Amino acid sequence: MAQARGNIGRSIAAHAVLIAYTLIALFPVFVIVVNSFKSRRAIFANPLALPWPEHFDLVGYTTVLKQGDFFQYFLNSMTVTVASLFFVLLFGAMAAFALSEYRFRGNTLMGLYLALGIMIPIRLGTVAILQLMVAAGLVNTLTALILVYTAQGLPLAVFILSEFMRNVSDDLKNAGRIDGLSEYRIFFVLVLPLVRPAMATVAVFTMIPIWNDLWFPLILAPSEETKTITLGSQVFIGQFVTNWNAVLAALSLAIVPVLVLYLVFSRQLIRGITAGAVK
Amino acid sequence: MSGSLELRGVAKAFGKTEVIKGVDLSVDEGEFCVFVGPSGCGKSTLLRMIAGLEDVTTGDVMLDGVRINDVAPAKREIAMVFQTYALYPHLTVRDNMGLALKQAGESRARIDQSIAVASNMLALGDYLERRPAELSGGQRQRVAIGRAIVRTPKLFLFDEPLSNLDAALRVATRIEIARLHRELGATMVYVTHDQIEAMTLADKIVVLRGGRIEQVGAPMELYNNPANTFVAGFIGSPQMNFLRAGALGARGETMGIRPEHLAISATAGEIGGRISHVEKLGGETLVYVRTEVHGLLTVRLFGEHDFTVDAVAFLTPDQARAFHFDTAGQRLR
Numbered sequence: 011m012a013q014a015r016g017n018i019g020r021s022i023a024a025h026a027v028l029i030a031y032t033l034i035a036l037f038p039v040f041v042i043v044v045n046s047f048k049s050r051r052a053i054f055a056n057p058l059a060l061p062w063p064e065h066f067d068l069v070g071y072t073t074v075l076k077q078g079d080f081f082q083y084f085l086n087s088m089t090v091t092v093a094s095l096f097f098v099l100l101f102g103a104m105a106a107f108a109l110s111e112y113r114f115r116g117n118t119l120m121g122l123y124l125a126l127g128i129m130i131p132i133r134l135g136t137v138a139i140l141q142l143m144v145a146a147g148l149v150n151t152l153t154a155l156i157l158v159y160t161a162q163g164l165p166l167a168v169f170i171l172s173e174f175m176r177n178v179s180d181d182l183k184n185a186g187r188i189d190g191l192s193e194y195r196i197f198f199v200l201v202l203p204l205v206r207p208a209m210a211t212v213a214v215f216t217m218i219p220i221w222n223d224l225w226f227p228l229i230l231a232p233s234e235e236t237k238t239i240t241l242g243s244q245v246f247i248g249q250f251v252t253n254w255n256a257v258l259a260a261l262s263l264a265i266v267p268v269l270v271l272y273l274v275f276s277r278q279l280i281r282g283i284t285a286g287a288v289k
Numbered sequence: 290m291s292g293s294l295e296l297r298g299v300a301k302a303f304g305k306t307e308v309i310k311g312v313d314l315s316v317d318e319g320e321f322c323v324f325v326g327p328s329g330c331g332k333s334t335l336l337r338m339i340a341g342l343e344d345v346t347t348g349d350v351m352l353d354g355v356r357i358n359d360v361a362p363a364k365r366e367i368a369m370v371f372q373t374y375a376l377y378p379h380l381t382v383r384d385n386m387g388l389a390l391k392q393a394g395e396s397r398a399r400i401d402q403s404i405a406v407a408s409n410m411l412a413l414g415d416y417l418e419r420r421p422a423e424l425s426g427g428q429r430q431r432v433a434i435g436r437a438i439v440r441t442p443k444l445f446l447f448d449e450p451l452s453n454l455d456a457a458l459r460v461a462t463r464i465e466i467a468r469l470h471r472e473l474g475a476t477m478v479y480v481t482h483d484q485i486e487a488m489t490l491a492d493k494i495v496v497l498r499g500g501r502i503e504q505v506g507a508p509m510e511l512y513n514n515p516a517n518t519f520v521a522g523f524i525g526s527p528q529m530n531f532l533r534a535g536a537l538g539a540r541g542e543t544m545g546i547r548p549e550h551l552a553i554s555a556t557a558g559e560i561g562g563r564i565s566h567v568e569k570l571g572g573e574t575l576v577y578v579r580t581e582v583h584g585l586l587t588v589r590l591f592g593e594h595d596f597t598v599d600a601v602a603f604l605t606p607d608q609a610r611a612f613h614f615d616t617a618g619q620r621l622r
Binding site for chain 2: 179181187188189190191204
């Protein structure tokens, strides 16, 4: 009985901690979304108030949609994120498969080398990357961003996926070999579907920093045609005056696509996170 | 359709670690050969080398007199059944069985016919459109066996196929495999750590230890004529008792006696001890007797018997059925 009560107490404590964390994490998002629907005066007068009818104002959204080509910015962000994600998952999974499946000289060393990128931030190489992109004539193209983000996402992808691929049954791969499947078919048809939860985990971890990044779009692709949504929102932040309505509206809008992508992956993600724990 | 297999000085090393240390073996056409040994003895590695899933470091693997060392697994005309079934989760039973033939470019009609034959043999007709996830363990292993039959290979390889099944299913599937071997007349190589599977299925048992063959022979040959203490201890259940020959005035270092050849008496006998445990199995009774000189000995009696734990007991070995071994564990004849 004491045991059971102790468990309930522990469970309440755990939930309290988790709920508190959730509130803290969601609070900034909540403030952004709430204030994006208010008039400028109301934002400053009472930032935490809900947008009651007397303060309700869509001026932020109308400004955002009128000024600049926001649809284009969204499209750019989407293109960069989805393309980078595709390459990170494809190349990451392929490298992970090679590392976990084949015995070759320098296998461990190669794994460590590929994982090194997790510890060294890619931004340290910004100057060299910029020079490289200038030399390659890729400045102000989305290709430049996709290349950089693919490089940025690969180390973690290789690291996580190779761990999962080691757990895929050897028997299954060998059965494929005996039945005459090529290594590519074994990889795409037999192995990839089995590591889908891990792929979703990697997708979410890769996608969010790319979508939110301001650094590389600002440096590599600041032109009007290649602006991403994060960079596009910056036009409303001036040195002397900041159009808070527009900034908040732009940010609120920017949350939507990434939220949709997250929901797509989340069902798989939960299975991925808990895969090692329960089974 | 079945072929003969020959291994000539086959060895395998991972870096500096030798896993298989030179194996010579021939398996005749239509023979059922079982590799048996404790875990880590290299039996699975040897099987995978025959399958082409592991490279052969030195030596030759010959199938029907042709060297197949460098032939891809799919081109070796072999089929393999795995411990974990290894069915393709995204394909139906029918497609699982037909995949190898499809890859080999066979016609649809020929594939369908082969699947029909195999599924009849294994009573899988009702499950052909299901996916592996919808089948029980026993059914999955039958599909895996069916997938091997469909290919009409020269050589069937089984890698501990019964280890993941429960006891009742294991017996049923074992009988099924024996029946298939008779019906197909195919050459089969079967790996197991379970000596009962080896004894019941094999025409020829290969006992392996530490990457070397300890003895090759028919089941009863190994049982009645083991070459050394390892084979003597491995074949037969419960395990053979090993007694100190010196204490009994017998030849050699060790005397081996099977549990059924030890007589037990409450009053008189050669070896005295105390009963430490009794296992009653209905058809037979196993009595474990703790002795001072020889350690724990097992006595196997047929039928039901009553013994009290801790009671004094005397054992007498049947000298005519004893085996004698030298200090190195080799049999003295």
